[in-house]
Amino acid sequence: MAMVKATLVEAINAALRQEMERDKRVIVIGEDVGKDGGVFRVTDGLYARFGEERVIDTPLAESGIVGTAIGLAVSGLRPVAEVQFDGFVYPAFDQLISHAARIRNRSRGRFHCPLVLRMPYGGGIKALEHHSEAMEALFVHLPGCKVVIPSNPYDAKGLMVSAIREEDPVLFLEPKKLYRAFKQEIPEEPYAVPLGEARLVREGTDVTVVSYGNMARVSNDAAELAQEQGISAEVIDLRTVSPLDKKAVVDSVKKTGRAVIVHEAPRSCGVGAELAATIARRAILSLKAPMERITGCDIITPYPRLEDYYLPNPKRVLNAIKKTMSDF
Amino acid sequence: MPKKVAYEGRVESWSVMDKDGKTDEKMMPKLSKEQVKEMLRWMVLARVFDDKCFKLQRQGRMGTYAQSTGQEACQIPVALAMQEQDWVFPCFREHPIILMRGFPMAQYLWYWGGDERGMKVPEDVNVFPVAVPVGTQMLHAVGYAWGSKLQGKDVATVTYFGDGGTSEGDFHEAMNFAGVFQTPTLFVCQNNQWAISVPRKKQTRAETLAQKALAYGFEGIQVDGNDVFAVYAAAKHALDKAHAGKGPTLLELMTYRMGDHTTSDDAKKYRPPEEIAYWRERDPIDRLKKYGKANGLWDEGFEQKCLDDAVATVEKAVEAYEAFPKPEPEDMFKYMYKEMTMDLTEQMAMLKRWLDEERQE
Numbered sequence: 230m231a232m233v234k235a236t237l238v239e240a241i242n243a244a245l246r247q248e249m250e251r252d253k254r255v256i257v258i259g260e261d262v263g264k265d266g267g268v269f270r271v272t273d274g275l276y277a278r279f280g281e282e283r284v285i286d287t288p289l290a291e292s293g294i295v296g297t298a299i300g301l302a303v304s305g306l307r308p309v310a311e312v313q314f315d316g317f318v319y320p321a322f323d324q325l326i327s328h329a330a331r332i333r334n335r336s337r338g339r340f341h342c343p344l345v346l347r348m349p350y351g352g353g354i355k356a357l358e359h360h361s362e363a364m365e366a367l368f369v370h371l372p373g374c375k376v377v378i379p380s381n382p383y384d385a386k387g388l389m390v391s392a393i394r395e396e397d398p399v400l401f402l403e404p405k406k407l408y409r410a411f412k413q414e415i416p417e418e419p420y421a422v423p424l425g426e427a428r429l430v431r432e433g434t435d436v437t438v439v440s441y442g443n444m445a446r447v448s449n450d451a452a453e454l455a456q457e458q459g460i461s462a463e464v465i466d467l468r469t470v471s472p473l474d475k476k477a478v479v480d481s482v483k484k485t486g487r488a489v490i491v492h493e494a495p496r497s498c499g500v501g502a503e504l505a506a507t508i509a510r511r512a513i514l515s516l517k518a519p520m521e522r523i524t525g526c527d528i529i530t531p532y533p534r535l536e537d538y539y540l541p542n543p544k545r546v547l548n549a550i551k552k553t554m555s556d557f
Numbered sequence: 558m559p560k561k562v563a564y565e566g567r568v569e570s571w572s573v574m575d576k577d578g579k580t581d582e583k584m585m586p587k588l589s590k591e592q593v594k595e596m597l598r599w600m601v602l603a604r605v606f607d608d609k610c611f612k613l614q615r616q617g618r619m620g621t622y623a624q625s626t627g628q629e630a631c632q633i634p635v636a637l638a639m640q641e642q643d644w645v646f647p648c649f650r651e652h653p654i655i656l657m658r659g660f661p662m663a664q665y666l667w668y669w670g671g672d673e674r675g676m677k678v679p680e681d682v683n684v685f686p687v688a689v690p691v692g693t694q695m696l697h698a699v700g701y702a703w704g705s706k707l708q709g710k711d712v713a714t715v716t717y718f719g720d721g722g723t724s725e726g727d728f729h730e731a732m733n734f735a736g737v738f739q740t741p742t743l744f745v746c747q748n749n750q751w752a753i754s755v756p757r758k759k760q761t762r763a764e765t766l767a768q769k770a771l772a773y774g775f776e777g778i779q780v781d782g783n784d785v786f787a788v789y790a791a792a793k794h795a796l797d798k799a800h801a802g803k804g805p806t807l808l809e810l811m812t813y814r815m816g817d818h819t820t821s822d823d824a825k826k827y828r829p830p831e832e833i834a835y836w837r838e839r840d841p842i843d844r845l846k847k848y849g850k851a852n853g854l855w856d857e858g859f860e861q862k863c864l865d866d867a868v869a870t871v872e873k874a875v876e877a878y879e880a881f882p883k884p885e886p887e888d889m890f891k892y893m894y895k896e897m898t899m900d901l902t903e904q905m906a907m908l909k910r911w912l913d914e915e916r917q918e
Contacts, residue, residue, distance in 0.1 A: 256707070282707055288737055293696060293730030300700020303685070305708060320726070327690045328697065334892040335686050337677035341895065373893050396895040425898065472898040 231417040238408045240382035240415055241271050244389035247419040249279055255393055258285045259294060259311030268313055269349055269408055295321035299329050302344045312348040316359030329398045330373030344398045351443055351493055352540055353406035355533040362530045363494035368400045369471045375424055376471040378402045380445035382413040384468055387422025404443040427474035433463035436487035436553050439478050439504055441467040444491045444541060451546035462550055470500050478504060479511045486517040487553040491546055496524040521549040566771040570779045573786035576839045578847025586790040593854055596785050598863050600629040600842050603653035605867040614820040620671045623650045627815030630841030631747045631782045633657055634789035638796050644683040646698035646716040658684050663877035670878060692718055692725025699731045702740035713741040713799035721752025724760045736773035741799035744807040749814035754827040770807035782810030783841040
């Protein structure tokens with residue numbers, strides 16, 4: 230299989246291009262997605278390749294983008310809509326929660342909404358206000374939608390291919406910090422990474438570290454630091470936060486007996502809370518120490534000067550790992 | 558530099574028939590006698606259906622219901638003007654057009670009786686499910702029309718909303734997208750003067766709602782919404798345009814909500830009785846009857862037959878509605894995704910266990 234080196238941006242771009250080539254029903258809509266190729270250039274070159282009928286610049290209106298995308302999807306197309314930043318998705322929240330997520334259930338399967346909503350996600354790029362939040366918990370609470378957060382180019386391409394082929398709405402949250410952070414060898418050909426399946430990043434025996442998105446990288450860095458100190462950490466990258474691959478997490482914790490959960494989103498009622506509750510219900514007798522959660526705090530995401538205090542980093546995760554190892 | 562006029566707009570007001578059923582022949586749309594009688598039959602059926610639903614709710618046999626009485630002429634002629642492949646995107650007061658477009662009446666009652674299966678729209682019925690959040694469904698109509706256009710299909714969409722709905726942001730986004738992408742969409746505003754208890758004049762300072770179309774670059778027409786002929790003429794004009802690739806149109810249909818907002822509301826609290834009397838004199842069914850009488854299309858025998866047929870149809874539907882068994886609890890989980898997730902499979906089993914335990918206690 231031919232391999233290419235790609236950034237996360239290039240990987241998603243390749244997925245979009247190949248899916249548009251495969252399936253004429255796939256169209257891209259959003260603000261500046263056309264000639265400009267999106268503010269992060271994720272849709273670069275698609276306008277030239279597929280033309281203005283399939284790569285469509287819309288008016289600057291997020292609810293309009295998502296609301297019309299619902300109609301486009303029901304009419305027989307497969308829209309991939311972009312919201313320029315996660316912080317600007319809220320005007321479209323009503324369309325997501327009131328319609329996109331519900332139309333299959335409301336019509337008992339008569340209508341469904343194969344729509345992908347892409348948006349840059351999360352912090353770590355020293356950006357303006359509203360450009361660094363991690364609000365996936367809001368979306369996870371939308372029964373009827375799936376929520377994907379990739380952590381590397383290989384997964385991003387395969388997950389995007391799966392998202393486009395899904396018959397239900399998928400929110401595709403792209404960690405900004407990782408857009409161009411590194412390149413990875415990925416297959417040139419299309420391939421699918423199934424939604425709802427976690428990836429074992431690194432095998433270990435002492436403690437399980439569960440994460441996703443940019444924090445999966447941070448967790449892996451922490452595991453490497455732990456290794457230097459003789460602690461064997463297993464790292465799980467969820468890849469999809471709705472639905473959650475709870476089995477992968479529970480199986481791993483049963484093996485290691487310790488768990489550290491890492492995300493950059495606010496702590497209370499975050500994805501980590503559901504994971505902790507699941508572990509407590511299904512693996513409590515295997516636990517050798519209380520679980521640790523390294524998360525954002527329940528505060529407004531700080532502006533760049535304070536951002537480093539807020540965002541979890543490898544040292545913070547390492548300290549949590551050590552705590553599960555030493556206190557009990 | 559002298560000031561110049563950058564833009565000048567114009568909004569027409571259309572009416573064909575006065576309150577006594579007299580028509581202006583110059584404005585009269587082409588309709589066969591049978592078509593006029595068909596409209597009358599459907600309007601009577603819609604009124605009988607509405608009365609029955611109100612009673613069912615009062616008797617505890619149905620849930621909260623939004624009456625359409627008084628607004629029949631905003632809907633029946635539009636259904637008649639639509640082509641078979643066209644779609645309706647309703648809000649929640651569109652029983653007349655939904656039924657006329659072929660939605661089975663008994664099934665429609667399931668929805669208002671609190672059963673999701675009511676909105677499993679039959680495959681051959683081009684109606685999108687009822688949208689409860691005000692002003693959100695116009696975007697779907699625009700998207701559907703836009704998608705059809707991109708796929709080279711000759712399909713127009715018709716979306717309904719009220720005067721209150723025009724204050725919602727999504728209304729403006731829908732109008733804007735429709736204008737920019739020239740989608741074959743007919744926006745039908747039923748200006749029934751009241752959004753629950755808030756009168757039309759408190760929704761907008763604009764003199765008409767129709768003029769809002771001008772800001773989005775297309776035609777808006779104010780129409781007597783209790784005049785079947787004017788509504789038919791305007792809808793036909795708009796739909797012909799849509800099918801000819803000439804983009805969207807907004808119709809502001811001037812009408813009146815004769816009933817309460819829903820069965821949970823009491824409009825006596827906020828509406829003057831003389832206003833209701835004014836509109837009662839302009840009842841859309843009475844006006845068409847007067848026209849029919851003067852033009853040999855209507856007599857007491859025909860009216861009685863319309864009524865008898867309508868009552869029989871509605872009673873039969875109600876019987877089927879009430880005989881329809883309750884769904885199984887599993888039904889709640891089955892339609893969240895194409896395939897049930899692991900979590901939902903587990904939660905469904907969990908709920909079953911809870912129910913079994915509750916039954917044993």
